Amino acid sequence: WIGILALYTVHKGQFNCPGGGLLHSYLLVLLVLLASIICALSALVYISMQGTISNPGPRKSLPKLLYTRLLLYLPEFIWAVVGAVWVSDSSVQCEKTVIDVIIGTVIASWVIIIFTIIGVVIVFDPLGGKKTFYLTDSVNRNLESSQSGQLLYNVKNTATRVWEKRIRLLCCCIVQDDDHRVAFTSIAELFRTYFSDTDLVPSDIAAGLTLLHQEQDKMESCPKEPEEVLCHSPSSLVTDDLDIELENAAHYMLFAAAAYGWPYYIYTNPFTALCKLNGDCCGNRPTDSDITGSDRHNFHFGSILKITGLQYRDFIHISFHNKIYEIPFFVALDHKKEAIVVAVRGTLSFEDILTDLSADCEDLTLEDVLENGFVHKGITQAANYIYRKLINDGILNQAFTIAPEYKLVIVGHSLGGGTASILAIMLRNSFPTLRCYAFSPPGGLLSKSLADYTKRFIVSVIVGKDLVARLSMPNMEDLKRRIVRIVANCNRPKYQILLRGCWYEVFGGDPDNFPTELDGRNQDALTQPLLAEESLMVHRSPSYNALEDESHLNSPPQYPHLYLPGRIIHVVEESSSRRLCSSDIKYTARWSNETVFSSILISPKMITDHMPDVVLKALNSLSQEHGSCISC
Numbered sequence: 249w250i251g252i253l254a255l256y257t258v259h260k261g262q263f264n265c266p267g268g269g270l271l272h273s274y275l276l277v278l279l280v281l282l283a284s285i286i287c288a289l290s291a292l293v294y295i296s297m298q299g300t301i302s303n304p305g306p307r308k309s310l311p312k313l314l315y316t317r318l319l320l321y322l323p324e325f326i327w328a329v330v331g332a333v334w335v336s337d338s339s340v341q342c343e344k345t346v347i348d349v350i351i352g353t354v355i356a357s358w359v360i361i362i363f364t365i366i367g368v369v370i371v372f373d374p375l376g377g378k379k380t381f382y383l384t385d386s387v388n389r390n391l392e393s394s395q396s397g398q399l400l401y402n403v404k405n406t407a408t409r410v411w412e413k414r415i416r417l418l419c420c421c422i423v424q425d426d427d428h429r430v431a432f433t434s435i436a437e438l439f440r441t442y443f444s445d446t447d448l449v450p451s452d453i454a455a456g457l458t459l460l461h462q463e464q465d466k467m468e469s470c471p472k473e474p475e476e477v478l479c480h481s482p483s484s485l486v487t488d489d490l491d492i493e494l495e496n497a498a499h500y501m502l503f504a505a506a507a508y509g510w511p512y513y514i515y516t517n518p519f520t521a522l523c524k525l526n527g528d529c530c531g532n533r534p535t536d537s538d539i540t541g542s543d544r545h546n547f548h549f550g551s552i553l554k555i556t557g558l559q560y561r562d563f564i565h566i567s568f569h570n571k572i573y574e575i576p577f578f579v580a581l582d583h584k585k586e587a588i589v590v591a592v593r594g595t596l597s598f599e600d601i602l603t604d605l606s607a608d609c610e611d612l613t614l615e616d617v618l619e620n621g622f623v624h625k626g627i628t629q630a631a632n633y634i635y636r637k638l639i640n641d642g643i644l645n646q647a648f649t650i651a652p653e654y655k656l657v658i659v660g661h662s663l664g665g666g667t668a669s670i671l672a673i674m675l676r677n678s679f680p681t682l683r684c685y686a687f688s689p690p691g692g693l694l695s696k697s698l699a700d701y702t703k704r705f706i707v708s709v710i711v712g713k714d715l716v717a718r719l720s721m722p723n724m725e726d727l728k729r730r731i732v733r734i735v736a737n738c739n740r741p742k743y744q745i746l747l748r749g750c751w752y753e754v755f756g757g758d759p760d761n762f763p764t765e766l767d768g769r770n771q772d773a774l775t776q777p778l779l780a781e782e783s784l785m786v787h788r789s790p791s792y793n794a795l796e797d798e799s800h801l802n803s804p805p806q807y808p809h810l811y812l813p814g815r816i817i818h819v820v821e822e823s824s825s826r827r828l829c830s831s832d833i834k835y836t837a838r839w840s841n842e843t844v845f846s847s848i849l850i851s852p853k854m855i856t857d858h859m860p861d862v863v864l865k866a867l868n869s870l871s872q873e874h875g876s877c878i879s880c
Contacts, residue, residue, distance in 0.1 A: 509548035
């Protein structure tokens with residue numbers, strides 16, 4: 249508006265030309281129209297800032313303002329069309345400068361209109377008032393009449409279809425087959441189950457996360473009990489075992505990182521990678537029968553060679569084939585450790601994300617394995633695919649024919665770590681000496697019985713406050729309840745929470761003491777939900793009910809408790825530096841327990857701690873530190 253006003257003021261004497269009156273009228277009406285829109289938006293912003301998240305009373309006039317803005321959208325659109333027609337009219341013969349100014353104004357008007365449409369499409373909830381059917385708990389709701397039962401079914405079905413359409417839209421760039429359609433429905437059902445019982449918008453969730461982070465930092469700064477990681481002082485045997493496993497983990501993490509191919513190599517060597525790959529990737533390579541899938545310009549394989557330091561002849565099989573439930577991997581001879589290494593790639597494509605999100609549970613039943621139990625469905629199907637390739641296609645037989653005295657080691661990071669763990673369980677009976685190193689695997693992977701069984705041959709490595717290692721449906725439900733509770737009980741307006749939270753995340757400082765309705769309540773009262781909390785949590789989802797239901801072992805819920813595989817090495821920073829890009833970080837490592845990862849921790853590093861380069865850097869730092877101690 250200011251820009252158009254300035255242009256109009258500068259050029260207002262230049263409209264005395266054929267057709268100039270039309271352009272003059274266009275600018276004047278547009279200024280008035282934009283001023284009206286700005287007033288409506290200013291009122292929207294002001295009213296939105298009133299009250300708290302759980303107290304919408306001061307914002308009761310907001311719908312009227314929204315409809316006012318919607319009504320203004322019609323003349324805004326019509327006037328943008330009129331401006332486009334007038335400015336393209338050949339009968340208008342004004343100065344080129346004036347014409348260019350009007351063209352710029354018309355373009356700006358259309359940009360505003362398009363962004364408004366995109367914004368509405370993103371935030372609009374097609375379910376609307378249908379969510380009111382969730383207002384009472386599904387257990388207490390009287391569904392004896394077929395009419396009310398059908399009504400509830402229709403609401404749930406509509407919600408699932410809405411989520412399915414959103415997922416299809418996000419994945420529109422990939423070829424979709426029957427596997428994709430099944431996955432879309434399964435993931436849509438998961439999202440519908442998770443989000444149907446809350447009345448929160450994205451900015452509410454952002455406010456809740458920043459409040460949880462500050463509350464968490466306050467708790468960490470208080471004196472606390474010794475952690476349950478090791479209830480006693482570690483013996484020399486335990487320490488030696490940890491040092492050996494850290495050295496092995498640092499070595500095998502190279503293979504897990506190499507499975508990502510050229511994206512990882514370019515990410516870690518942004519200035520030199522392309523030159524090195526262009527120079528080296530045009531040489532000889534294994535015969536085509538050794539490689540499946542597309543590797544244009546040999547970049548993937550060249551990157552794997554650079555990262556691992558192996559020779560062409562050391563690779564038995566490489567697969568770059570990538571579909572839903574089918575992820576890339578390679579099999580190579582590691583002469584340094586005398587091992588046949590199967591390295592599985594982590595998440596790097598839309599197909600991999602769909603595999604991650606296929607989080608339903610399914611039974612894993614294996615011959616001669618008593619510890620059968622629940623596993624993550626999508627990751628298990630990916631492990632089944634690699635298992636069939638290794639056994640049915642004779643890849644492992646070929647490897648052991650070349651190096652019969654070598655041991656089998658399976659490694660992977662993230663999705664690859666989860667897949668490697670389940671693959672190791674499948675291959676354990678055929679290869680009793682098998683070892684598996686899972687780096688930052690997903691938290692919701694194995695039931696308790698299977699997780700205990702894998703402690704004999706799997707080592708998981710988790711860095712810091714890694715989000716993915718703590719991801720499971722019960723943990724997500726717990727996070728949702730924590731967000732609802734802390735947001736509902738905060739007495740500050742949301743904009744204050746978000747502004748203070750942004751300052752805290754970027755510049756640090758002391759956590760804020762936001763006054764809450766929890767202040768002054770006795771301990772017994774804290775266990776009961778407040779009215780504000782109940783208004784945001786419209787009913788408990790079935791997966792959350794499983795958290796408090798003691799009988800869930802007899803009647804497993806849709807999303808039972810799943811755990812990390814094997815023994816767990818937890819790598820943490822010695823100093824709690826808040827700097828995201830600190831160059832000199834010291835790490836410590838200790839054996840940990842799966843219960844330590846039963847809650848999602850909010851931190852600026854919850855994503856970066858999961859990245860493969862950070863994991864590799866931490867392990868190399870610990871390995872070098874151990875080596876220098878031995879030399880001393």
